[in-house]
Amino acid sequence: MTNLSVWLEATGAVAGAGGLGYAKVRAPRVYWSLVGMPVTWGRFVLSYRSTMDVCGLTVQPSGLRAFMTRNVARREVQPVPPKIRRVRGTSTGLRVTLRLPAGLEPADLIATSERLRHAWGVYSVTVAETKPGYVELRMTGYDVLRRVRMPRKARPRDMVVPVALREDGTAFERDYRKAPMALTLGANHSGKSMYQRNLIKGLAQLPVALVGIDCKRGVEQTAYVPRLSALATTPDESASLLAVLVAEMEDRFDQLRQHGVSDMWELPAELRPVPVVVLVDEVAELFLISAKKDEERRERIVTALIRLAQMARSVGIYLEICGQRFGSDLGKGATMLRAQLTGRVVHRVNDKQTAEMGLNDVAPDAVPVASLIPMERPGTAVAADSSGGWSKIRTPDTPRDEVAAICREFAHLVPDFPALKPFRPYVPAAMPAVSPPLGKARPVTS
Numbered sequence: 001m002t003n004l005s006v007w008l009e010a011t012g013a014v015a016g017a018g019g020l021g022y023a024k025v026r027a028p029r030v031y032w033s034l035v036g037m038p039v040t041w042g043r044f045v046l047s048y049r050s051t052m053d054v055c056g057l058t059v060q061p062s063g064l065r066a067f068m069t070r071n072v073a074r075r076e077v078q079p080v081p082p083k084i085r086r087v088r089g090t091s092t093g094l095r096v097t098l099r100l101p102a103g104l105e106p107a108d109l110i111a112t113s114e115r116l117r118h119a120w121g122v123y124s125v126t127v128a129e130t131k132p133g134y135v136e137l138r139m140t141g142y143d144v145l146r147r148v149r150m151p152r153k154a155r156p157r158d159m160v161v162p163v164a165l166r167e168d169g170t171a172f173e174r175d176y177r178k179a180p181m182a183l184t185l186g187a188n189h190s191g192k193s194m195y196q197r198n199l200i201k202g203l204a205q206l207p208v209a210l211v212g213i214d215c216k217r218g219v220e221q222t223a224y225v226p227r228l229s230a231l232a233t234t235p236d237e238s239a240s241l242l243a244v245l246v247a248e249m250e251d252r253f254d255q256l257r258q259h260g261v262s263d264m265w266e267l268p269a270e271l272r273p274v275p276v277v278v279l280v281d282e283v284a285e286l287f288l289i290s291a292k293k294d295e296e297r298r299e300r301i302v303t304a305l306i307r308l309a310q311m312a313r314s315v316g317i318y319l320e321i322c323g324q325r326f327g328s329d330l331g332k333g334a335t336m337l338r339a340q341l342t343g344r345v346v347h348r349v350n351d352k353q354t355a356e357m358g359l360n361d362v363a364p365d366a367v368p369v370a371s372l373i374p375m376e377r378p379g380t381a382v383a384a385d386s387s388g389g390w391s392k393i394r395t396p397d398t399p400r401d402e403v404a405a406i407c408r409e410f411a412h413l414v415p416d417f418p419a420l421k422p423f424r425p426y427v428p429a430a431m432p433a434v435s436p437p438l439g440k441a442r443p444v445t446s
């Protein structure tokens with residue numbers, strides 16, 4: 001009854017809005033649920049066998065099965081497609097779980113995904129291996145990255161934060177325990193700050209210490225100060241803050257040794273130190289030197305970043321570094337640091353070389369995809385990690401005020417962290433909706 005009334009309400013809405021054609025363009029989610037999904041489901045079921053046959057995705061049945069078909073059923077033995085284990089409709093498409101017969105592998109389906117897409121008239125077909133011998137065909141009924149809506153079930157938990165949507169309709173999650181150190185690259189206005197904003201939105205709700213380094217005088221991160229344990233807005237402050245984090249890392253190593261474990265997560269919860277996520281906006285500012293005297297500071301910053309990137313994972317200190325480019329042109333230490341940042345997100349770039357800096361060592365076949373991200377789609381990126389897998393993603397368009405409000409709501413989660421106290425930003429009683437003008441953005445207290 002409830003389903004019927006929801007359906008009637010929705011169809012009424014569609015009719016009121018000017019019909020199905022209008023809904024297809026303006027409300028693709030509603031159109032998919034009401035029209036696209038039943039049509040595609042039917043088409044899929046009716047044409048499954050013949051489609052798999054013409055796509056070369058069938059194999060000869062096993063000896064016993066062939067014998068039974070020939071001698072018991074008295075039918076001609078036909079090649080068989082993968083067995084359908086489950087078909088499930090979602091708000092963005094259809095998910096089909098297949099059991100692969102001997103002789104077929106996931107790569108065979110990946111190679112034909114374009115033909116499957118045409119055969120079933122869907123927007124995209126992605127193939128994911130879910131466990132050995134099983135694959136999931138993820139079909140999307142429309143371009144889910146045009147207006148991003150995160151799946152309702154995607155919630156921050158443990159050290160996992162949903163941050164964007166993949167083109168197959170699933171959530172792209174930043175998992176700090178799987179890829180502890182990450183690099184986000186992209187040209188001006190490509191959506192890097194939006195990516196960090198979505199990250200902060202999720203991280204703010206978890207029991208972690210958030211440390212900001214924003215040498216663009218804090219223009220982006222000042223809005224989040226109620227939830228930050230520390231904020232540095234100049235290279236000098238950043239150098240001091242990073243030195244404190246390196247000392248904290250060393251203290252935590254001593255603690256691990258005392259308890260005879262090699263990873264913070266092996267400690268009982270009551271002894272485990274709070275995880276720390278260090279968010280660096282525009283890393284080039286930390287590498288720049290305008291006078292000879294800055295060289296020594298730069299050296300300290302780069303050495304601290306490399307040490308943290310190499311070792312801090314096991315003590316729960318994670319780096320999230322963001323910049324326009326990240327290559328040898330930044331100077332000594334840059335490529336060494338980059339090699340340690342194994343989580344990669346590359347937004348629109350101005351040249352292929354920048355895409356190569358971000359992806360060549362982890363997912364070289366994703367370089368052309370990153371090089372072709374259009375300007376009209378800010379927030380679109382290629383996300384890859386050292387496992388060689390990659391996917392095209394887009395962040396939701398989350399207003400800064402919304403994230404600032406979440407930071408205020410979860411301010412009570414700022415952990416007690418004496419070493420970071422000198423860097424704790426001043427939190428005004430009423431935070432302005434947007435950052436204060438340049439030059440006044442850095443209220444510091446001790």
Ligand SMILES: Nc1ncnc2c1ncn2[C@@H]1O[C@H](COP(=O)(O)OP(=O)(O)OP(=O)(O)O)[C@@H](O)[C@H]1O
Binds near residue numbers: 187188190194396
């Ligand atoms: N996912 C998105 N959906 C819609 N609009 C977006 C998205 N991501 C970013 N934008 C818009 O694109 C513009 C640039 O975004 P953002 O400031 O995040 O880019 P940036 O790479 O950090 O730029 P800069 O290097 O200049 O700081 C902003 O107006 C933002 O609102």
